[in-house]
Amino acid sequence: MSRIQALLFAGFTVLLVVVAVWAFRKPWLPDLAADRSALDHRIYVTMIVTGIAFVLTQGLLAVFTWRFRAREGQTAAYWHDNPRLEFIWTAVTAVVLTVLVLGALRLWAQIYSPPPAGALIVEVTGQQFAWNIRYPGPDGVFGRTDPRLITVDNPLGIDDQDPRSADDIFVVNQLYLPVGRPVQLRIRSRDVIHSLFLPNFRVKQDAVPGMTIDIWFTPTQTGTYELACAEHCGLGHYRMRGFVFVQTPEEFAETLASLPPWRGE
Numbered sequence: 001m002s003r004i005q006a007l008l009f010a011g012f013t014v015l016l017v018v019v020a021v022w023a024f025r026k027p028w029l030p031d032l033a034a035d036r037s038a039l040d041h042r043i044y045v046t047m048i049v050t051g052i053a054f055v056l057t058q059g060l061l062a063v064f065t066w067r068f069r070a071r072e073g074q075t076a077a078y079w080h081d082n083p084r085l086e087f088i089w090t091a092v093t094a095v096v097l098t099v100l101v102l103g104a105l106r107l108w109a110q111i112y113s114p115p116p117a118g119a120l121i122v123e124v125t126g127q128q129f130a131w132n133i134r135y136p137g138p139d140g141v142f143g144r145t146d147p148r149l150i151t152v153d154n155p156l157g158i159d160d161q162d163p164r165s166a167d168d169i170f171v172v173n174q175l176y177l178p179v180g181r182p183v184q185l186r187i188r189s190r191d192v193i194h195s196l197f198l199p200n201f202r203v204k205q206d207a208v209p210g211m212t213i214d215i216w217f218t219p220t221q222t223g224t225y226e227l228a229c230a231e232h233c234g235l236g237h238y239r240m241r242g243f244v245f246v247q248t249p250e251e252f253a254e255t256l257a258s259l260p261p262w263r264g265e
């Protein structure tokens with residue numbers, strides 16, 4: 001390759017990178033509607049640190065490729081190892097990754113800490129292919145469920161002999177939440193593994209059959225957001241889409257009062 005060809009090639013590569021970056025300059029994360037900005041911060045810190053390492057190593061690779069290219073009358077030098085250099089780059093990488101991981105672990109512990117007192121409890125049960133949302137109703141307690149009671153009309157197998165069931169509120173694919181109040185989601189599955197994905201709230205949690213997994217967050221913005229399944233759970237996986245409606249506390253109280261108890265259909 002002649003010098004001109006090589007320069008043209010390098011220029012084209014740089015142009016490609018610039019165009020690609022320009023084309024994808026839209027925000028990487030959807031609008032944040034929950035108290036999880038620390039998570040966004042972590043993502044950006046990780047991206048910046050690994051991005052610097054990426055640009056640096058690729059830049060060095062390009063420089064070395066250019067500087068030590070094949071030339072007339074020149075033979076390649078060869079040496080087997082350089083323990084000092086290897087030690088340095090391994091140690092630096094280990095330290096950087098350890099710092100990143102420690103920060104992430106702290107955040108993880110925060111996210112999976114017990115919810116604050118007074119959190120609104122909502123049960124979210126995945127099934128092929130819908131999200132069953134249940135509120136405990138005015139008594140604040142969920143009625144008993146039993147898989148043997150599951151029918152088409154009673155997808156959660158709610159026991160109507162249990163007096164605590166009578167005021168349970170049941171909706172499908174619609175999650176109503178009040179703004180500014182911590183919400184504790186009790187995530188369950190009726191059949192296979194699903195994953196509750198609330199992109200705007202930075203929540204993604206597997207729903208595992210036989211387990212109840214609690215997560216909590218606080219919605220900070222009113223509005224309508226998407227709810228999806230992030231685990232390929234079968235042919236109708238794409239249909240497991242619902243909506244989160246974050247309302248003012250007054251609107252939320254009205255909505256809850258207007259929803260029928262689960263057998264009210």
Ligand SMILES: [Cu+2]
Pocket residue numbers: 126127193194195229230231232233237240
């Ligand atoms: Cu699913």
